[in-house]
Structure formats: structure tokens, C-alpha cells
Amino acid sequence: MTRSDEIELSIVMPCLNEAETLAICIDKAQGYLDRSGVVGEIVIADNGSTDGSQQIAIAHGARVVDVESKGYGNALMGGITASRGTYVIMGDADDSYDFSTLDPFVERLRAGDDLVMGNRFRGGIEPGAMPPLHKYLGNPVLSWIGRVLFRSPIKDFHCGLRGFRRQSMLDLHLQATGMEFASEMVVKSTLGGAKVSEVPTTLKKDGRSRPPHLRSWRDGWRHLRFLLIFSPRWLFLIPGAVAFVIGLLGTLLITFGPLVFGDIGLDISSQVYLAALTVVGYQAVIFAILTKIYAQHEGFQIPRGRNFDRLQKRISLESGAVVGLLVFLVGLVIGIVQFASWAGSGFGPQDAAATMRLATPASLLMILGAQTIMAGLFLGVLSVGVKRR
Structure with a gap:
């Protein structure tokens, strides 16, 4: 033989x-x-x-x-x-x-x-x-x-x-x-x-x-x-980060009044769409991070950069919950202030533009906060050790 x-x-x-x-x-x-x-x-x-x-x-x-x-x-x-x-x-x-x-x-x-x-x-x-x-x-x-x-x-x-x-x-x-x-x-x-x-x-x-x-x-x-x-970086992380930054900046700037670029004006309707863009971008960023962590957890040996390694060491269920809760509370406080102002006026008619200009970013912050908390919880699930055959 x-x-x-x-x-x-x-x-x-x-x-x-x-x-x-x-x-x-x-x-x-x-x-x-x-x-x-x-x-x-x-x-x-x-x-x-x-x-x-x-x-x-x-x-x-x-x-x-x-x-x-x-x-x-x-x-x-x-x-x-x-x-x-x-x-x-x-x-x-x-x-x-x-x-x-x-x-x-x-x-x-x-x-x-x-x-x-x-x-x-x-x-x-x-x-x-x-x-x-x-x-x-x-x-x-x-x-x-x-x-x-x-x-x-x-x-x-x-x-x-x-x-x-x-x-x-x-x-x-x-x-x-x-x-x-x-x-x-x-x-x-x-x-x-x-x-x-x-x-x-x-x-x-x-x-x-x-x-x-x-x-x-x-x-x-x-x-x-x-x-x-x-390949979560090029497909999700970078496009998501760009969408998140553009959407968040636009949403916050319109809070202080309409944005005018030449003959183009952006007001509350644009603010709503920019807030949606922010949410989608943030979801893409979270997806990219969690996908990479999941891939490594399951044994897929994919490239790791020093920046990602540092980020992975800092994020955890606890840190995600704390950051998410803080962001959520900021949005909630804005909402409470708005409600108190409305109550002070006897719950009468409101200026729709002025109300939406503040309610949109408040809602956005609560959504982002809740997403961050849930992402932290999912990261906690991934970190649970299991016996593999």
C-alpha cells in the first residue's frame, strides 16, 4: 500500500x-x-x-x-x-x-x-x-x-x-x-x-x-x-454612517428653522424624511457591527482592524443600555417639555410647524435610544458561551 x-x-x-x-x-x-x-x-x-x-x-x-x-x-x-x-x-x-x-x-x-x-x-x-x-x-x-x-x-x-x-x-x-x-x-x-x-x-x-x-x-x-x-464595512457601515450623519444633521438644523439652498427650501416635511434616513442609516451601522461580531463568534475568520477591535472591547450589553437609555431620555424630556407647554395653554390648538419641528427630533432620539438598547441586548446574546459539538 x-x-x-x-x-x-x-x-x-x-x-x-x-x-x-x-x-x-x-x-x-x-x-x-x-x-x-x-x-x-x-x-x-x-x-x-x-x-x-x-x-x-x-x-x-x-x-x-x-x-x-x-x-x-x-x-x-x-x-x-x-x-x-x-x-x-x-x-x-x-x-x-x-x-x-x-x-x-x-x-x-x-x-x-x-x-x-x-x-x-x-x-x-x-x-x-x-x-x-x-x-x-x-x-x-x-x-x-x-x-x-x-x-x-x-x-x-x-x-x-x-x-x-x-x-x-x-x-x-x-x-x-x-x-x-x-x-x-x-x-x-x-x-x-x-x-x-x-x-x-x-x-x-x-x-x-x-x-x-x-x-x-x-x-x-x-x-x-x-x-x-x-463585507459589512462597504455594504452597510460606510453607506449607513453617511446616511446617519446627513439625516441627523439635517433633522437637527431644521429644528431651528427652514434650510434654504438657493431656490430649494427644506422644512418640516423634509425633516421627517431626514429623520427616517437617520434611522435607516443607524440600523445599517448597527447591522454592520453586529454582523461582524456574529461572524467572528461563529468562527468565520474575517479581517479585523485595530479600530474595530478597540470598538468591540468598549461596547457591551451594559454600555449599549446606558448610552441608549441616555439618548432615549433626552428625547423623552423634550417630549415632556412639549406636553407641559401644551398643557399650560389649556390643550388648545397648536402651531403645527413649530410643534413638528421639535417633536420630530424628540421622536428620533427616542427611536435611536431604543435601537441602541436592543442592539446591546442582542450583543449580550451573542456573548453567551455555548458548548459546541
Whole structure:
């Protein structure tokens, strides 16, 4: 038996009822190993197949690893962890990728790359191999978002055929259990400074008679949601902070009278909308902070800046409650003063403009105070220690 340290390449395929195409994929992969002279193994990460896929894999010379936890990411991590090669090339077992042509991946890995992605848009997509929704919208948009947010060189984030150094990938501590595992691998590799590259890859129509496991809108949203977890700063923090500052300043300034900019005048109706902008901006800022804390709490190793570390040390359930309560009380006092003034006049008619000019910021402060208190409470929930299996 070949010793573990002699295996250079592990070819890992996740499997869930792939009896129709599994043998073809294994035979192509074995043919590549025989032709190229690469010392390798074929690992089938079975995620609970009930169609005899396990027996087919064994009969064709592959090693089967049973992965009980359901999900694409779980299956792949099970296979990667159990693999013995210095390098791993993973690909779907539906015969949509050609495992007999892995030379470009091996060459880049031997040259020192940590992650080598296939690019289906460069290598070619056969007719019917990818739904138009994925080809022209889903994959290009999500890949573009990934490039913009994380400055990644990868132009096909979701290609199922990719190779990497096994230990480099294990060191990333990948957490995603589903289809978003594909995005996590690229994002964390890029953020961690890994050497990442792409090679052209051809996508064929898969050989299965049943529909694929992928669900377009559900899995597309899961990928997008994952990208949002890793990029709260640019998507929420900065836009939210800008909206909050503009809205708050505008709301407070109109308290003292209308604002006039040339031919444009802003008065109480504008004040109401500016107050709403303040609330939305503040919610975005809180969301960005709590999302980042949640991501770190759940084990997603995302970039941390010194400013955020200092902020995280200062904010807590208690500090949030104190600050929120003070802000709320300021708004409440203004409201009480207004009510007392109205009561002093015998609850008679009021000047609508003058009343709203003060009532709007008072209401805004109470809303912001309440939001701060609730954010502090949620932060307290996140900080509760739990035993994880």
C-alpha cells in the first residue's frame, strides 16, 4: 500500500446518489493518474447515497469516505480532511467536468499556487450545460461582487472544478456547510493572502437524467448572504454612517428653522424624511457591527482592524443600555417639555410647524435610544458561551 506521504494528488468528489455518472468520473480520474504518472488517489465523499453509489465507487478503485452531516460543504470538507495528498482537486461527480484533463491544475499547484480555480467562461460552456439564468446573471453578478468586495482575481467564483494545497485549505478553517462553501474557499484564500490563479475549464452538460441538487434562487441567495457576512464595512457601515450623519444633521438644523439652498427650501416635511434616513442609516451601522461580531463568534475568520477591535472591547450589553437609555431620555424630556407647554395653554390648538419641528427630533432620539438598547441586548446574546459539538 502506498504510504500517505507518497501521495501527491487526491481527487475528491462529493457524492449524493450519482450512480449514473460516478463510474465515468472515477474512470476518467484514474485514467489521468495512469497517463500522467502522478501518484494519487480518488476519494468519494459520500453524503448518504441510497442508489448504490458507494459500491460503484469501490468497484472502480476509489476510496469511499462516509460523511454523515448533510450539505455540499460538509461532504467536501469530509473528503478533504480524509484525503492524503499534498494537493487536492475537487469536482462534481455528474460528468460535467473532465477529470482526464487536470494537467493545468497540477502545473499551477506545483508552481506554488495555493488555490487554482477553473474558469468556465474562458474554457467554454457547452450548449445546455448551464441555465441562462446562471450563465448571464447569477454567476457573473456574484463573481463581480466577489471581485469588487474582496479584490479577488477570480472571475468564476462558482466553478466546481478547483485544486488547492490540502494543508492551506485546512488552515482556513472553512465553516460553510452548504453550497456557499465554494465562495468561502475563494474569499478566505484571497483575504488570507494565498496565491490564487485560474485556468480555463470546459463545462459539459451533466450526464444525469434527474435534476441537479442546485436550487437557483435559494443557493444564489446563500452565496450572496455569505458575501455580505464578509463585507459589512462597504455594504452597510460606510453607506449607513453617511446616511446617519446627513439625516441627523439635517433633522437637527431644521429644528431651528427652514434650510434654504438657493431656490430649494427644506422644512418640516423634509425633516421627517431626514429623520427616517437617520434611522435607516443607524440600523445599517448597527447591522454592520453586529454582523461582524456574529461572524467572528461563529468562527468565520474575517479581517479585523485595530479600530474595530478597540470598538468591540468598549461596547457591551451594559454600555449599549446606558448610552441608549441616555439618548432615549433626552428625547423623552423634550417630549415632556412639549406636553407641559401644551398643557399650560389649556390643550388648545397648536402651531403645527413649530410643534413638528421639535417633536420630530424628540421622536428620533427616542427611536435611536431604543435601537441602541436592543442592539446591546442582542450583543449580550451573542456573548453567551455555548458548548459546541
